Amino acid sequence: MAGLAASPELLNALHNKATQLRINSVRATSEAGSGHPSSCASAADIVAALFFSVMRYDPQNPKALNSDRFILSKGHAAPLLYAAWAEAGLFPTSDLLKLRTLTSDLEGHPTPRLPFVDMATGSLGQGLSVGVGIALNAKFVDKLDHRTYVLMGDGESVEGSVWEAAEVGRQHGLDNLCAIVDINRLGQSDPTMLQHDMDAYRSRWAGFGWHAMVVNGHDLSALLKAFDEAARTTGRPTVLLAQTFKGKGISFMEDRADWHGKPLKKGEETQKAIDELTKQLSPNGATIQIHTPSAPSAAPVTIGTIPPPPYKIGDAVATREAFGTALEALGSVNPLVVVLDADVKNSTYTDKFGKKFPNRFFENFIAEQNMVGAAAGLAACGKIPFAATFACFFSRAYDFIRMAAISGSNIKLVGTHVGVSIGEDGPSQMGLEDIAMMAVQPNVTVLYPSDGNSTYRLLEAAAQHKGMVYVRAGRPKTPVIYGQDERFHIGGSKVIRESTSDILTIVAAGVTLFEALKAHDQLKAAGIAVRVIDLYSIAPIDQTTLVESGRATQRRILTVEDHYAHGGLGDAVLSAVSSEGIAVHKLAVREIPHSGKPEELVDHYGIGVRSIVEAAKRIIT
Known part of the structure; x- marks a missing residue:
């Protein structure tokens, strides 16, 4: 962690790293013929400060248990992320020139095909929710002292999902979470709503209960001090509101509105930008040493076998209630199982789990988008998250579900109150399109049990399955038709x-x-x-x-x-x-x-x- 007063040598070294990140982002996008070099340039100082002074991580093992986690929510700045990991030594910088090609995992927007990516980003407004999930895991489940950093764009901060995440992060007191908003003033087609009205940004985040700091996003000394203050803040998450300029460091691109998503032309234009950036390199810089965290002692996880379901043939039980019973049983034998709710736990019966395992139960209130995103964050930490709400309300979180599917996330979604059989509540509460919504994804398992014992056994199968699972559970009671010893497997009938x-x-x-x-x-x-x-x-x-x-x-x-x-x-x-x-x-x-x-x-x-x-x-x- 950087101290309050960084040496001139360290600041020069970080400046050089930021400049090199800009150079490599320009080269990669120019070679690819597509990409977002101007968006990379605005955030280069932030990323340099994090990767080469602030964060503790193992460059050769990005997902080491106690490493700080970094999420690039503004996924279009992927070349900057790739350049940072290349500079850290994970892979050769020459690989950056394979950006956006079929044979390279350095895709246009990051995906977990790469070992340093926890969740696919690029659909804006999702990274903070994933960060909430990772921070929840560290603070309450694994009790680790690593920090989670989420780099967002100013344009995406208009998304409602960002404010869902802000609410939930504050509610759970996630002082191990730090968001950074790259406020470069320019969106894709127009200036952003608030442009550089930093007081407005600060008042909004402060109003959500975050420790909000305005900082010059190109002043490395100020950034290091802000990150240090964030690490010392307790009881609430921190957001750094970084005032930056799109295309920073390139004279003909900086703060220009017509450069979003445009690579520089190969040849003279690219060379001109690289020459300008190269001249900004300082000859005097300290040797960068990445801070590697100490490895925590992790006890081996013991997973037991759940007891048989409690229902006898002829009993009447709603499958949503059997889900709650199965979830409680799973929690007793598998410490990796965690549960997320959207203020319906007394209807989905997840309250059974919550009462027994409060440190593994996370209330999201009526914030389904954040619930799914946080579930993906927990899954990225090796947990088996079950997120439950009425089936129809998952439609609000559909883009999060889509991105989780792209990520191959090991989340389990349970939709209750399905179909017209819920009765009097009417069509707004009836899940009638949920199978279509889930089954369209090529790597999602969709299960629809009919009685209490099949629900119980299929929940067990869902927990054991690696990959996203959707379970459809009904409201009315139905008779139990299967015996307690009956077995059900995914893909069967x-x-x-x-x-x-x-x-x-x-x-x-x-x-x-x-x-x-x-x-x-x-x-x-x-x-x-x-x-x-x-x-x-x-x-x-x-x-x-x-x-x-x-x-x-x-x-x-x-x-x-x-x-x-x-x-x-x-x-x-x-x-x-x-x-x-x-x-x-x-x-x-x-x-x-x-x-x-x-x-x-x-x-x-x-x-x-x-x-x-x-x-x-x-x-x-």
Whole structure:
């Protein structure tokens, strides 16, 4: 950590590092023919101060347990980040010239393909939430003394998600978190809202309870003093509001509005910029020594086996309640499991976990974007975060979910109160598009259990699975149909009614599975044999069982789901069997629903037993 008074030699050395970062950012973007050199130039002094004086980290092991963490929220300045790690010695500076090429992981915006990136950035306004998650882990879970630094742009500070993160960071007293806003005045197409009104920036952040400091972002001595003050601040997070200039150090680019996202032309223009920057290098500088943290002693993590689910066949339990029970059981045997809530813990039953493991439970209040971003931050620290809210409210956090999927984040999302079966609360509370929203990502697992025991076992599978998982949980109580010893695996399904005489396969999950079972009994009484499949894993899907059942039932499948018709269970089944000549008929919610009693709505919107029986008879005639 830098002291209050840095030596002239250190300041010269840091100045040279900042200048070299600018030179390498210019070279890399010019070679690539695209990128954001002006945005790199404005933040070069900040990054130089952090990487070469302030932060404690191991350049050869960026994710060492007690290393300070750095998140580049303004992801378009990726060349600056890459240049810093190259200067630190992680890889040769010559690799920077491979920027934005297919064969290099130095992409246009950072992704965790690189060992020093915790979360993909570039969709602005997300880095601070990730930083909140990392800081929560260090302060409350692992109890480490490392610090988390998040470099943001002034343009992204208009995003509401930034202020969600600011609220939650202050609420949890994250004095190990330091945000730096690179206030270079210029956005992509216009000057930013506040431009260089530093008092306005300070009052806003101070109003959110942060220790807010205005600093000249090109004054290395002032930056070091500000970072030192941030480290000594207790009880609340700190933000450094750094007044900077876009394109700093390049005369024809500095503070010019027409340079966003434009590389310098190869040849004379690039050389002119490099020559100007080279002349700014100082001959007198100290040798930089990166501060490597001491390695904390980490006890080995012991993960046990959860007991069998507590439910007996015939019990009535909502899958959302079974989720809460399973989560509490997981917490007892796996210290890596953490939980995040968005002020609905008494409806999602995550309060069971929170009461038992308060240091691993993080209330985000009604801030779903921050909840998902913080979950990704916790996952980057090796935790297994479960973030839960009503399924419909995950739509507010969709861009965070998308970026977490790009990052391959090991987060687990649980959406409750799905479909019209929630009843009287009406359409604003009904998750009817959540399967489509989640399953579109190529590396996301989507699970939809139907009873208490399958929910319990699938939560266990979700925790063990490496990668993002979405679990859909319902509000109404449903009967337990599986025994306590029944096993469920990701990518599977259960054929729960079948005979050699079946002429139609009905595929359902959640509440509609029980409608399908009632329809099976009515059809059987009418002399019509149908097969019923519980498709509890929608992605990945059990293609083998679906195809075999479709072939065995005269190539006819009927799907039933408490979800809109597009992108749900029916479309997943259709995609799985489309090349096999199997006809798929879909029952789903096809209009904006109304309030009403759950059983009324299930029947009214065509996904109840009556509609299933009618559709089955129509299909087979």
